[in-house]
Amino acid sequence: MPTYTFRHKHTNEEQTHVLSFAEREKFLEDNPSWEQIVSSPKIVSGVKSALRMTDDGWKERLKQIDKAAGRHSKVRV
Numbered sequence: 001m002p003t004y005t006f007r008h009k010h011t012n013e014e015q016t017h018v019l020s021f022a023e024r025e026k027f028l029e030d031n032p033s034w035e036q037i038v039s040s041p042k043i044v045s046g047v048k049s050a051l052r053m054t055d056d057g058w059k060e061r062l063k064q065i066d067k068a069a070g071r072h073s074k075v076r077v
Contacts, residue, residue: 003015 004024005016010033019027028036066073 005039006031006034007037009033009035 001018001020002024003016003018005014006027007014014037015023015034017027024036030033
């Protein structure tokens with residue numbers, strides 16, 4: 001679920017809530033003195049595959065499994 005940050009219009013107090021879109025709408029409707037602070041989304045970058053982060057021993061074991069499984073093996077290194 002998305003995280004939303006709200007600011008009180010008079011006190012500038014900030015609160016963060018994890019809400020669905022419908023819950024966000026209800027919160028703003030029930031609390032007219034609060035406004036949503038629009039911010040950029042949190043983006044994860046630099047993610048590597050699990051296979052790229054393993055050592056050579058694991059890759060060698062996968063090659064052995066692939067070889068033993070035969071020509072219809074789905075294991076790919």
